[in-house]
Structures are given as structure tokens and as C-alpha cells.
Amino acid sequence: MARTARDQEERIRERNRRLILKAGIDVFSRKGFDGTRIAEIAEKSGLPKANVYYYFSSKEEIYTAIVAHLIESWDDALKPITAESEPADAFRNYVRAKLEYTRRNAAESRLFASEIIHGARFLKKKDREHMRQVTDRHVEVVDGWIAAGKMMPTDARHLFIMLWAATQFYSDFEPLACDALRKSRLKAEDYEKAAETVIETLLCGILPKA
């Protein structure tokens, strides 16, 4: 038999933990930390409540596990920003990748947004430091582009904030986005149009060329 004891054990652990975390993302993102009841996570994951506590020792532990995990997964979206690439291509790809990511992972995105809005209570020092360093590295890249005359002189840090803000908005504040666009739901094509507008506005400006 191919599956060893250890294998099987890990399989059960992993499967159930994943079920719990997945249900947690769903509920936490809709209700926030305090609004979430473990009973609902248990229900969603198809496990009895006591079983949830067998794998996680507290509500906070589930929550922080989710937050920590999704921070890692964001690094990918920033990949397009490298010193070797051309600014125009890099920003185009970044905006597209980020919008696509938040569209597909809207729940995680909202969960994180809610966490930050309420003061980043449960965001671990380590994870914050990681994000700061990733930002620093990308700021350096942009400053390099500016020094090389490939870009107008701009404050790179504020620029990244604008990019983050614009790309998060559609998923995090979906009700507002829907209202502003006069749509009942956002579809892939709305995100396409969003990417287009953000990119065009950023790269070309909104005034007629002098």
C-alpha cells in the first residue's frame, strides 16, 4: 500500500484545516472578526464546532492564519515590476494582474481590507515588515526608472498607494463600484474596462497633449 501512516494522518489534518480556513475566509470576509461566530464556520466547513477547536485553539488563530497566508500570495502580483522591464509594460501588467487577482479572490481581499481598517490588530509584526520590504524594493525600481529618464519624476511611494487603492477598490468596495457604474454586479468585462481606464489615465494623463 502506497500511503503510509504519516501520509494518511497528514491528509486528514490538511483536508480539515483547509476546509476550516476556506469557510473562515468566507464568513470573516462577510461579517468581520467580531461578527463571525465559530458555529457558522463549523457549519460551512461541514464539521462540528468542537472539531474546529480540535484543529485551531481559538478564533483568533484561524483568523491570523488566514491573514498571514494571503499576504504571501500577493507578492506574485508585484512580479511585473522589475528593473529590467519597461515602465509602461510593467505598470500595465501590474494593474491587470492585481485587478484579476482581487476579482478572483474578492473574499480574501475584503477580509484583509477590514483588518487594516480596524487598525491591523491581528497583523503580525513579521508580516507587516515583509510588506514594507517588498514595497521598498519596488520603490527602488521605480526610482531607478526615474533616474534613467524613463519616467517623469514622481513620488514612487504615493504612486504605489494610488495603484493599490485603485486596484483594490472594485472588490473591496463592490457595492460602491456597482452604484458608480450603474451595474447590479461587476463582471470580468467591468474589470477589463477598469484596468484600461486606470492604465490610460496613469500613462497618458487626462488632458489633451499640450
Added chain:
Amino acid sequence: MARTARDQEERIRERNRRLILKAGIDVFSRKGFDGTRIAEIAEKSGLPKANVYYYFSSKEEIYTAIVAHLIESWDDALKPITAESEPADAFRNYVRAKLEYTRRNAAESRLFASEIIHGARFLKKKDREHMRQVTDRHVEVVDGWIAAGKMMPTDARHLFIMLWAATQFYSDFEPLACDALRKSRLKAEDYEKAAETVIETLLCGILPKA
């Protein structure tokens, strides 16, 4: 004596309701709807809990009163966008006004952001419709500018989303903004710099002119 009975009565009512709403903004913005305990609002407002329930029949009523009130106060920030003004001036003034407003009213801003992120559960139909109509009117103005050749053709609705996103970010996601800017706290000058960057980026684009 100038103050009549009616006056006095209103004075007490108004004063206490205001105390409660003010405390509510503070606590709701930090803890969210579910994380907020009426006891804490009572404490902050210096009133006993039972007295809070004398003026508001439920937690939800306090919350929705706050949300409804702050939606009105936002209309002011959009004042600069009128058909008569020049696009460049209008956007400049709008961004400045909005950033200044959110800086001074960060708690309200976060409270509203949290409400939207969690699905706008308590946002009244009437208030949503009001916001939609305000947006519509401003979209018409921008479309007018475009038709008159004063602006590059751009999707006005996505443009307003970008503006909203960028101007809300610094207050709503202050911890992230601090990290990105490598500051421990945001000061007025940081908002100044933010306004500058947003305006420059929007109006001129980030690439060297062709």
C-alpha cells in the same frame, strides 16, 4: 429668560444624542458594528447605558443614524465639479477637498468604509440612491467636458472611482499608508504630498511627453 421650555428640552435631547453619536463614531470606526458594545459607547459619552437606550431604541439605530448623516456631509467635497469650472481646476480642488475632509474625519470615513466592505447591510436604499444620483450628475459634467474637447476621452465613472479610491485610502487604510511611506503617523504634509502626486499623475501622466 430667553430660553423657553421647548428650547431647553431640545437642548438636552440634542446634546445627549450628539454625545452618543459622537462616541458611536469613535467606537464603531475602531471596532466595527459587531465589535462595538453599547456599554463602551455609553462610557465614552459619559452616560449610563440605560440612558443610551432612552434616546436610541437599538444599536442598529445609532449606527444607521451615523451612516445616514455622514453621507450628506460628503456632497460638499464634490462641489468643485461643476460644468462652469475648468477640468484641471475642478479636479485639483476636488482632490484637495476630499483628502482634507477624510483627514479631518478619519473615523467617519473608516466607519463608512467598513460598512461597505461588509456588504452595505445597514445602508438605506434612500441614501444609496442619493449617492448614485450625485455620481450621475458629476459624470454628466465630465462627459460634457470631454464632448467640449477640454479633456481626453475617458470613462468618467471609472475616473470617479479612481479619485474616490485614491483619496479615501490614506485615512481608511492608514496603517498600510504609513508602512508604504515609511512613517509612523501621517501628518498634514503627507496629505499635501499625496494630493500633489495624485493630481500630477492624473493631469500629466507619468511618462515623458512624446
Added chain:
DNA sequence: TCGTAAGTTGACACTTTGGTCAGCTTTTGC
């Protein structure tokens, strides 16, 4: 000054909910 309405409040009832636990079943390693 006195009756009435408004305002105040400590104590309490009731529900929700995070977390525990003791005993059970299943799986594993040998």
C-alpha cells in the same frame, strides 16, 4: 406651586457565543 412630561438609572432578564471536556471511534505502527 403643583401636575405632568421628560430625563435618569441600577438592577435584571435573556440570549448568544467562545471555548472546554470527558468519553467515544478510527487509524496507525508493529
Added chain:
DNA sequence: GCAAAAGCTGACCAAAGTGTCAACTTACGA
């Protein structure tokens, strides 16, 4: 096959938190 470890779970508890209430005080109007 069997002991030990891992996994499972219904029942329970204590804390917290919303909303109520009946009695009390203050303010007002005539």
C-alpha cells in the same frame, strides 16, 4: 490483533452583551 495515538463530538459552562423595566429625579408650563 492490539496498544497507543489521532481524530471526533454532544453536552456543558462561564462570560459577555443587548435590551428592558420600574422606580426615581428634574424641568417645564400654567
